[in-house]
Structures are given as structure tokens and as C-alpha cells.
Amino acid sequence: MLLEVKAASVDFGRISAIRNVSINVEEGSVVTIIGxxxxxxxxxxxxxxxxxxxxxxxxxxEGERIDHLPPDKIVGxxxxxxxxxxxxxxxxxxxxxxxxxxxLRRDKDAVETDLTAVFKRFPRxxxxxxxxxxxxxxxxxxxxxxxxALMAKPRVLLMxxxxxxxxxxxxxxxxxxxxxxxxxxxxxxxxxxxAELALELADYAYVLETGDLALEGPAKELHDNExxxxxxxxx
Amino acid sequence: MLELLVQTGLNALYSAxxxxxxxxxxxxxxxxxxxxxxxxxELFMVGAYVVVALYSQNEVxxxxxxxxxxxxxxxxxxLMERTxxxxxxxxxxxxxxxxxxxxxxxxxxxxxxxxVRMAFVPPVTQDVIEFTDKIRLPVQRLYVIIAAFGFLTxxxxxxxxxxxxxxxxxxxxxxxxxxxxxxxxTQTARIAMFIGAGLAGVAGALTAPLISVNPHxxxxVIIAAFxxxxxxxxxxxxxxxxxxxxxxxxxxxxTTFYDGVLADITGLLLMLIVLIIKPTGLFGxxxxx
Numbered sequence: 001m002l003l004e005v006k007a008a009s010v011d012f013g014r015i016s017a018i019r020n021v022s023i024n025v026e027e028g029s030v031v032t033i034i035g036x037x038x039x040x041x042x043x044x045x046x047x048x049x050x051x052x053x054x055x056x057x058x059x060x061x062e063g064e065r066i067d068h069l070p071p072d073k074i075v076g077x078x079x080x081x082x083x084x085x086x087x088x089x090x091x092x093x094x095x096x097x098x099x100x101x102x103x104l105r106r107d108k109d110a111v112e113t114d115l116t117a118v119f120k121r122f123p124r125x126x127x128x129x130x131x132x133x134x135x136x137x138x139x140x141x142x143x144x145x146x147x148x149a150l151m152a153k154p155r156v157l158l159m160x161x162x163x164x165x166x167x168x169x170x171x172x173x174x175x176x177x178x179x180x181x182x183x184x185x186x187x188x189x190x191x192x193x194x195a196e197l198a199l200e201l202a203d204y205a206y207v208l209e210t211g212d213l214a215l216e217g218p219a220k221e222l223h224d225n226e227x228x229x230x231x232x233x234x235x
Numbered sequence: 236m237l238e239l240l241v242q243t244g245l246n247a248l249y250s251a252x253x254x255x256x257x258x259x260x261x262x263x264x265x266x267x268x269x270x271x272x273x274x275x276x277e278l279f280m281v282g283a284y285v286v287v288a289l290y291s292q293n294e295v296x297x298x299x300x301x302x303x304x305x306x307x308x309x310x311x312x313x314l315m316e317r318t319x320x321x322x323x324x325x326x327x328x329x330x331x332x333x334x335x336x337x338x339x340x341x342x343x344x345x346x347x348x349x350x351v352r353m354a355f356v357p358p359v360t361q362d363v364i365e366f367t368d369k370i371r372l373p374v375q376r377l378y379v380i381i382a383a384f385g386f387l388t389x390x391x392x393x394x395x396x397x398x399x400x401x402x403x404x405x406x407x408x409x410x411x412x413x414x415x416x417x418x419x420x421t422q423t424a425r426i427a428m429f430i431g432a433g434l435a436g437v438a439g440a441l442t443a444p445l446i447s448v449n450p451h452x453x454x455x456v457i458i459a460a461f462x463x464x465x466x467x468x469x470x471x472x473x474x475x476x477x478x479x480x481x482x483x484x485x486x487x488x489x490t491t492f493y494d495g496v497l498a499d500i501t502g503l504l505l506m507l508i509v510l511i512i513k514p515t516g517l518f519g520x521x522x523x524x
Binding site for chain 1: 398401402404405408409411412413414415416417418419420
């Protein structure tokens with residue numbers, strides 16, 4: 001197993017955000033975590049990337065505990081995080097944003113190759129490479145946030161609500177991009193409120209409800225599950 | 236009259252030079268660490284006393300002294316980061332209070348070592364460039380202007396052309412997102428403290444032969460720097476430089492044509508007006524303040 005979250009709990013003061021959550025991510029798969037607002041989806045991702053500290057449980061990457069490491073060390077292990085709300089650096093240019101994504105990398109030539117690849121995948125970013133990130137639209141900023149994470153050359157890509165607040169056309173584009181990234185061998189952990197989209201893309205899915213793991217299974221099965229259909233797919 | 240204006244303009248350029256060095260450091264530290272460093276004026280003071288100790292008392296060459304001032308005060312910045320700001324990272328108010336305590340320690344140390352009276356610093360050069368009878372620029376002042384220009388250019392190149400420069404700006408804009416790129420907050424804090432403190436030290440060292448060096452000289456500089464930071468827009472380095480120039484021009488002109496006290500008041504009024512018209516400062520943006 002590439003990434004394992006084992007019985008993890010995160011507390012914010014006296015409120016617990018997630019309780020006893022276990023998630024397994026196999027290399028090369030797309031795993032999704034779905035659930036309503038405040039279910040603890042983002043907290044789970046934040047715990048993996050070191051932004052939220054566990055109060056119980058552990059997180060293993062390639063069998064090695066990473067839950068005590070600071071975020072900048074966890075990126076170095078090959079886990080990149082596209083945070084909720086994109087969080088691009090508003091006053092850095094598009095190119096500078098992308099290059100910060102490669103901050104830890106020493107293989108300079110490969111970084112240039114990857115930058116060219118990102119520009120090829122996102123032509124809009126190339127057009128705007130000298131422009132400050134804050135001047136771009138939401139969709140473009142999402143592309144930039146994804147591109148920035150890819151510049152770290154991750155083995156696992158954590159994506160937090162990439163479709164949030166975007167027009168349907170752009171959501172489709174994002175879905176296509178996630179499939180492409182997956183096709184290149186990157187493991188994806190996708191958190192989404194848009195359950196339809198998430199279950200379509202994923203191999204395996206977890207359903208979080210107010211901090212507890214309610215359900216898990218192959219994405220196809222969950223898509224046909226009556227509870228999931230009623231609660232998250234609105235059918 | 237025209238000559239007097241040009242002369243005052245030159246004086247303003249000189250003031251703007253060293254004030255901007257101090258203000259830019261203050262902005263850098265606030266931007267990256269979220270801490271208002273009240274001891275920044277005292278770092279300026281320590282820089283001046285490095286000159287007293289080495290150049291005045293031991294005849295070390297002035298240029299070398301300035302370099303030592305930069306490094307020595309930069310290292311004090313590192314010490315502050317390690318002993319105060321890192322343990323108080325989640326407590327910006329605590330950092331502020333600690334910096335006020337540190338300010339007093341530095342003042343006391345300077346008083347105990349060098350006495351409270353003004354320290355004598357011999358001039359580096361007596362040369363004066365005479366454009367006309369009434370327009371004169373002492374070469375010592377020219378040195379300060381050139382050095383400030385050089386340091387600010389170097390800082391700008393560092394921030395825009397190097398990966399640590401991007402890292403510094405990234406963590407000033409969004410520390411959490413920066414840590415997700417592998418940027419260590421501790422490391423950027425260290426760099427910001429070294430550069431910020433070092434620039435204050437270098438400003439103090441450069442101006443030591445031109446101003447009265449005493450343990451309490453930090454006060455006037457820190458007030459000017461705070462006004463400049465607020466006028467320029469908290470968190471904006473460009474703003475700090477532009478506002479330094481604006482402040483120095485206003486302050487110098489009012490001092491020349493009226494008097495110094497009125498100039499201080501005018502400086503504060505300038506800040507008030509900017510805050511009323513544009514509360515985020517000239518170059519500030521709401522999301523960063």
C-alpha cells in the first residue's frame with residue numbers, strides 16, 4: 001500500500017474534525033473522499049500533508065510514518081497537495097508560482113522539461129506566464145494550482161475540491177486533466193463535494209459523514225448504492 | 236530659491252536612502268513572519284555602534300566596518316528569530332512584546348558599553364561635491380545614497396530572480412500554501428530576519444559618521460520607518476521604498492523651511508491622510524493587510 005491513514009483523529013480544540021478514519025491508497029489508483037460540508041474531507045487531506053496534526057492514529061507513506069513531519073518535509077517525500085480554494089500566490093507571476101512548486105527539486109534540467117510540459121498541458125498558463133496570479137480567473141487559478149503541484153513531480157497528488165466554484169465547462173476540463181495525470185502514473189486522492197464527478201473518476205471511494213467514515217467501496221458500487229444516491233447524488 | 240530647492244532635494248534623497256533601508260527590512264520581517272519588530276530602530280543603533288567600536292576606536296577601514304555591521308546585526312536578527320519569534324510563532328502579539336523587551340536590552344547594553352553620551356565618529360571623508368555655490372553634496376552622503384541604491388537593487392534581484400527570493404515572497408503571501416511547496420517556514424523566517432536586521436545595521440553603520448550616535452538614536456528612525464511602512468502599504472516592499480522617498484521629501488522640506496518638530500507632525504499627518512484616503516496604504520492590498 002502506497003499511502004495508509006490508520007485510525008486517524010484530528011481535533012480542533014474540543015471539537016473533533018475526524019474520528020478514527022482509515023483510508024488506503026494503492027499505487028496508481030484514484031481514490032476519492034466524498035461527503036457533505038464539514039464532514040472532514042479537507043481535514044483528512046490536511047492531515048496527510050502535515051497541515052493538521054493527528055490527535056490519534058498514524059499515517060504511513062510506503063510503510064514509513066509521516067504524521068509527525070512538517071508539511072515541507074512531506075512534499076519532499078512525493079506528496080503534493082492542491083489546497084482548497086486554490087491558494088495560488090497572488091502577487092507572484094504564473095511562472096514564479098509554477099517554479100515555487102519545484103522548490104525542493106535539484107534536477108534543474110528536468111524542472112525545465114516539466115515546466116514546458118505544464119505549459120503544453122495548460123496553454124492558458126503559457127500565455128499568461130508573466131502575469132500576476134491574482135489577475136486570473138478562477139478556472140485559470142485552479143489550473144495554476146494543479147500545475148504548481150505537478151512541478152513537484154509528485155507520486156501522490158492530493159486534490160481538494162478542484163471543481164469548486166467553476167463553470168460546468170471548466171469542471172469537465174478539470175476532470176479530463178485528472179484523468180491525464182492519472183494516466184501518467186500519478187496516484188490521486190480526490191476530495192469532492194461533486195460526488196457524481198468524483199465517483200466517475202475514482203476507482204475506490206470513501207464516504208465521510210460528520211467526521212466518521214460511513215461507507216467505503218469501489219466507486220462503481222458506491223455510485224449504485226441507494227444511500228449514496230439519495231444523500232450525495234440527488235437521485 | 237531654485238538652488239535651495241535642489242539642495243533640499245539632495246538632502247531628502249540622502250534621508251530617503253537610509254530610511255528606506257530600515258523600512259524595507261521592517262516590511263520584510265512583517266511580511267514573512269507577521270511580526271512587528273519594535274527593536275528595528277535599535278538594530279539600526281547597533282549598526283552605528285559597530286562603527287564606533289571598530290572604525291572610531293580601532294581604526295578598522297570604514298568599508299570593512301560597514302560589512303561587519305551588516306553581518307553582525309544580521310546575526311542578531313538570527314538570534315531574535317531563534318530565541319523569541321520562533322517560540323512565539325503562533326502568538327504575534329507575544330512577538331511584538333518580546334521585541335520591545337529586546338529593544339530595551341540592546342539600549343542598556345549600548346549604554347553600559349559605550350556610555351549614554353553621544354559617541355564621536357570621525358568623518359570618512361571631508362570632500363564635498365560643489366555643483367554651484369549653494370548646491371553642495373558631501374561625499375559621505377553620496378556614499379550612503381549609492382550604498383542604499385546598491386543594497387535595494389541587490390534585494391530586489393534576490394527577491395525576483397532566485398528561488399529563495401520566490402520562496403520568501405511566497406511565504407509572505409501565503410505561509411501555509413508555501414509550506415505545501417516544500418518551503419520551510421523556519422528557513423524563510425531566518426532569511427527574512429538576517430536580511431531585515433542586516434539592512435537596518437548597514438543603514439546605521441553607513442550614517443554613523445553623519446548623525447549623532449547614542450543609545451537612543453533608534454527612536455526617530457523607527458517612527459519614520461513605521462510611518463513609511465503604513466503609508467507605503469503594510470507588506471509592500473515597493474511601497475516602502477516609494478513612501479520613504481515621499482516621507483523624506485516632505486520631512487526635509489518642512490525641516491528646512493520651518494522646523495524639525497513641525498516636520499515630525501507633518502509626517503504623521505501625511506500618514507493620517509493616506510489612511511483616510513486609502514486605508515491599505517499606497518501600494519497595499521486588502522487581502523494582504
